[in-house]
Amino acid sequence: MxxxxxxxxxxxxxxxxxxxxxxxxxxxxxxxxxxxxxxxxxxxxxxxxxxxxxxxxxxxxxxxMLAETPLRDTGDARADLVRATLDIAAGLRAQTRALIAELVAYGARHDDLGSFLRELWTQRRQAASELIERGTARGQLRSGTDPAMLIDALVGPLYYRVLVTGDPITDDYVRAMADAALSGVAGQAEVPE
Amino acid sequence: MxxxxxxxxxxxxxxxxxxxxxxxxxxxxxxxxxxxxxxxxxxxxxxxxxxxxxxxxxxxxxxxMLAETPLRDTGDARADLVRATLDIAAGLRAQTRALIAELVAYGARHDDLGSFLRELWTQRRQAASELIERGTARGQLRSGTDPAMLIDALVGPLYYRVLVTGDPITDDYVRAMADAALSGVAGQAEVPE
Amino acid sequence: MxxxxxxxxxxxxxxxxxxxxxxxxxxxxxxxxxxxxxxxxxxxxxxxxxxxxxxxxxxxxxxxMLAETPLRDTGDARADLVRATLDIAAGLRAQTRALIAELVAYGARHDDLGSFLRELWTQRRQAASELIERGTARGQLRSGTDPAMLIDALVGPLYYRVLVTGDPITDDYVRAMADAALSGVAGQAEVPE
Amino acid sequence: MxxxxxxxxxxxxxxxxxxxxxxxxxxxxxxxxxxxxxxxxxxxxxxxxxxxxxxxxxxxxxxxMLAETPLRDTGDARADLVRATLDIAAGLRAQTRALIAELVAYGARHDDLGSFLRELWTQRRQAASELIERGTARGQLRSGTDPAMLIDALVGPLYYRVLVTGDPITDDYVRAMADAALSGVAGQAEVPE
DNA sequence: ATCTAATCGAGACGGTACGTCGCGTCTTGTT
DNA sequence: AACAAGACGCGACGTACCGTCTCGATTAGAT
Incomplete structure (x- = not known):
């Protein structure tokens, strides 16, 4: 009407x-x-x-602007996580440092934008968490792995480099970091090349 | 003149x-x-x-406002690193999220500010790097540990939580994360950059 | 649009x-x-x-602030001109010396203001000119009177006193000056410019 | 000391x-x-x-900047006055309109500058007055001529044109104006070419 | 076919802060 | 003392953006 x-x-x-x-x-x-x-x-x-x-x-x-990088579950949790981390790194590299930093900043200051962004990120973390749990259930990741901590260990250093130190994030760096996180947080299995 | x-x-x-x-x-x-x-x-x-x-x-x-958290070398590299990480976490908690984020944002946007801040952070990382190297020399950390990566693994998740997810950083969280990093990253081979 | x-x-x-x-x-x-x-x-x-x-x-x-002093044509050109001059003198007395001077100064310095003001003054001079010409046609002013010069002779001394010497402008002064101008200038041949 | x-x-x-x-x-x-x-x-x-x-x-x-134009007494008061008026006109033409106007304006507003300038002008008027009085005594100007008014009639129109109307001041204009003033204010003698 | 109501482009408006400019005073070390 | 250099307090200037407002002109569904 x-x-x-x-x-x-x-x-x-x-x-x-x-x-x-x-x-x-x-x-x-x-x-x-x-x-x-x-x-x-x-x-x-x-x-x-x-x-x-x-x-x-x-x-x-x-x-x-933040295009969804789909998170695939191929059955190999380790490989999927490394893959996803590499995607995120690529996404960070694609944007200007400044823009990411400012988004973070204004997200922190203004609740409107902040809660919106946090929800956006939470969605992705949720998907990753489920993938991790399935991997744990399949015995690919050490039992008792805290999904949130694993995600922090994988993604935290990337944001840290982008936002704080300004150091570059090469794929080699991402792989090494991911391997370490998966060994440290996720278990003691040898690191596959 | x-x-x-x-x-x-x-x-x-x-x-x-x-x-x-x-x-x-x-x-x-x-x-x-x-x-x-x-x-x-x-x-x-x-x-x-x-x-x-x-x-x-x-x-x-x-x-x-970002007070200098002194970095002590007691001879026990692991303990010192955990201690330092806890201090940093405490520092982050003390500040408003927004302030840190905004500081980061300015640094990203304005080059003079950025280099000033990066130098400030680099100084601290340098001190930590030396401590790590001494610990490696003493055999307390796995040989071949890349100091930069270890620092990223210790500190990155903290900044990530503060700036991006907004999740709280408890001391337990910091300890668990540090343990994981010290077992994971500390045992990794050097990463070519 | x-x-x-x-x-x-x-x-x-x-x-x-x-x-x-x-x-x-x-x-x-x-x-x-x-x-x-x-x-x-x-x-x-x-x-x-x-x-x-x-x-x-x-x-x-x-x-x-410079109020329009209406210029009336009663048929007696001499009387009308003296009357108008007295009105202008009264207007000048009413303003602060400084204001008029500053107005003039702006007009001299800034072209847009200047042309605006000059046009404003030109309008009034135009009306006076016509009155003078009618008076000349009626034989009340000597034939061949140049309106512009007569106006200058009538008004110039007033502005001069106000702006430069700061001497007072009494009605007697204005009348004497006007009489002199009307006998002197009003009888002059046209001046080529 | x-x-x-x-x-x-x-x-x-x-x-x-x-x-x-x-x-x-x-x-x-x-x-x-x-x-x-x-x-x-x-x-x-x-x-x-x-x-x-x-x-x-x-x-x-x-x-x-205001160089003294000396006022000479040749014994012919009429000629001397015309000469002096032409000098003043030349001086006004030499300066920027704007500067003169601004000096006048600031002289009107600020007493420091104002009294200074007024004294400067008064000096010259004084010299001219004496010349006029000598001319009157010699019978070259009508007896009873008010020196101040004569000066106003001679110089006023010049300043008026410079400051207000912006019209040019040609030597012909000055001469015609001076003649008119000398006839009107100063006497009825025929106007010498 | 007309009425009616929401939408749109355009731009004026009140407000608040920014960064700049000039004046006249002051505090140094130097001559 | 006078001087060069320049920091300082002060007060105003003109600009930029924000979010609101008031217009006239569209544009459709309801009558």
Whole structure:
């Protein structure tokens, strides 16, 4: 029973695309509502009708930028985890350090964006946790392995390097780190090359 | 080339103190250059003579907030490392998540700040590296341990939790993680970079 | 090309009124854009959208302060001219010397203001010129009278006293001066320019 | 019994020269104490020791800029006055309109500069007055001529054109105006070509 | 076919902070 | 003492962005 002019469905797509581009170009600081509106050929009013705040818009843009890297369960938990870690590393390398850092920062400060991002990450961790548990059940990982800790051990160093030290994350580094984590946290099995 | 009136040494201290206080009170958003200047009893001009940007000032304030956690070498490398990691965890817990994240973000975006911060962190990592090497020489850590990787494995998960997931960092968590890292990474062969 | 929200017509009036008041109170020095905005209940942004510079605003204010002295043509050109000159003198006396001088100074320095003001003055001179020509046609002024020179002779000394010497302009002075000009200049042949 | 280092006599000259140059370049607005000091190779302190205010410095600079055009008494009062008026017109043409206007404006606003300038002008008017009185005594000007009014009639239109209308001041204009003034204010004698 | 109501583009508006500029004072070491 | 150098307090300037508002012009479903 809705009346009046219907919303233009193309607006959201255009805006989010522009927003993402701006974020990549100039980071959070170079991201201006006016600029987004202008580039997307959209009035600010229209924009604020959909996203109540600049940060909401940022969140929307980021969500589409963080493409889901699917987590496959091939039956070999170790190989799958290494594979997934390599994917994450590749994703981190693809983005600007600055953008990731700023997202983290603003996520920490603004609850809107923060809870949104945390939920996004939680989803992925959940999938990984289940994969780990299946691996543990199959005896591929040491029994008693805490999934959360294993994930931290695998992914933590990557974010640490990206955000804090700025050191590069080579695939070799990722493999070595993953092997160590899987031996240390996950068990004593010899490390397969 | 005479010097002119020397800079008032007390200014920096006062300003940084006030800036830190403001940051703790209201975070990045509640941090105003005018307010800092006014509370510190300093002209904005004077302030901008030392820190060219609001962000530089923020960084300076946060840098002093990250208190030096001394790294002791008692002869027991494992125990010292666990101790140091616990200290770092305590330091992270003491700060607001947001502040650390924002500091990281500035460092990523602004090169001068970034190199300043990276150097700050590099210093600490250097000290830890030497401790690890001495421990390896004493046979307390597996030979061939790559210090950088060990440090990443110890500290990375902490920052990851603080910055990304927001999960709490209990001492038990730190100990478990450290044990895993020391068994896992400490036994790995050097990783070519 | 639609128009967007129309400008609030009351803004200009309020602002100019406040600006004039401030000028009268404290002169050019006591005139602050912030203060004008605040007293007029207007954002500084709005203010700068109309007047690109403090000086433009000052000019606008002063321009409205120079009230239109209507020039009547009663049929007696001599009497009308003396009357008008007395009115101008009264207007000059009413203003602060400084304001008029500053207005003139801005006009001299900034071309946009200058042409604006010059046009304003030209309008009045035009009306006076026509009156003079009608008077000449009626034989009340010597034939061949150059209107521009007559006006200069009538008004010039007034501005000179106000701006340069600071001597007072009594009505007697104005009358004597006008008589002299009307006998002297009004009888001169046209001056080639 | 003065002790200590004597003042550097060359300072004043250098400073005033630089100040004058700056005034001519950018007018009152483009005149900065810091810039003067820097260009003159002088410390601001030194500068403020001599001129307590920016305006005092401006006044000093202007004083040297307004070169005295000597007023000669050849025995022919009419010719001498026309000659002097032409000199003044030439002087006005030589300066930037803007600078003259600004001097007038700031003279009107700031008493320091104002009284200084007024005294400067008064001196000249005094000389002219005496010349007029001698001319009157010699019967070359109508008896009862008010010197002040005659001067106003001669010079007023010039300043008016320069400051207000912006119209040019040709020598023909000056002569015609002077003749008219001398006939109107000074007497009925026929106008010599 | 018209009425009606929501949407859209455009841009003005209030607000808050930013970083800059100039003035006149001060505090050094030097001559 | 006077000087060069330059830090300092102060106050205003003009700009940038945010989120709200008020317009006129669309654009469809309801009447």
């Amino acid at each position: 809705t009346r009046g002019r219907p919303r233009d469905a193309t607006v959201a797509d255009r805006v989010v695309a522009v927003a993402g581009a701006l974020l990549r170009e100039g980071g959070y600081a170079g991201f201006t509502v006016d600029e987004v509106a202008s580039r997307a050929g959209v009035a600010k009013t229209t924009l604020y009708r959909r996203w109540p705040t600049r940060d909401h818009l940022v969140a929307a843009a980021v969500a589409t | 005479t010097r002119g009136r020397p800079r008032d040494a007390t200014v920096a201290d006062r300003v940084v103190a006030v800036a830190g206080a403001l940051l703790r009170e209201g975070g990045y958003a509640g941090f105003t250059v005018d307010e800092v200047a006014s509370r510190a009893g300093v002209a904005k001009t004077t302030l901008y003579r030392r820190w060219p940007t609001r962000d530089h000032l923020v960084a300076a304030a946060v840098a002093t | 639609t128009r967007g929200r129309p400008r609030d017509a009351t803004v200009a009036d309020r602002v100019v009124a406040v600006a004039g008041a401030l000028l009268r109170e404290g002169g050019y020095a006591g005139f602050t854009v912030d203060e004008v905005a605040s007293r007029a209940g207007v954002a500084k942004t709005t203010l700068y959208r109309r007047w690109p510079t403090r000086d433009h605003l000052v000019a606008a204010a002063v321009a409205t | 003065t002790r200590g280092r004597p003042r550097d006599a060359t300072v004043a000259d250098r400073v005033v020269a630089v100040a004058g140059a700056l005034l001519r370049e950018g007018g009152y607005a483009g005149f900065t104490v810091d810039e003067v000091a820097s260009r003159a190779g002088v410390a601001k302190t030194t500068l403020y020791r001599r001129w307590p205010t920016r305006d005092h410095l401006v006044a000093a600079a202007v004083a040297t």
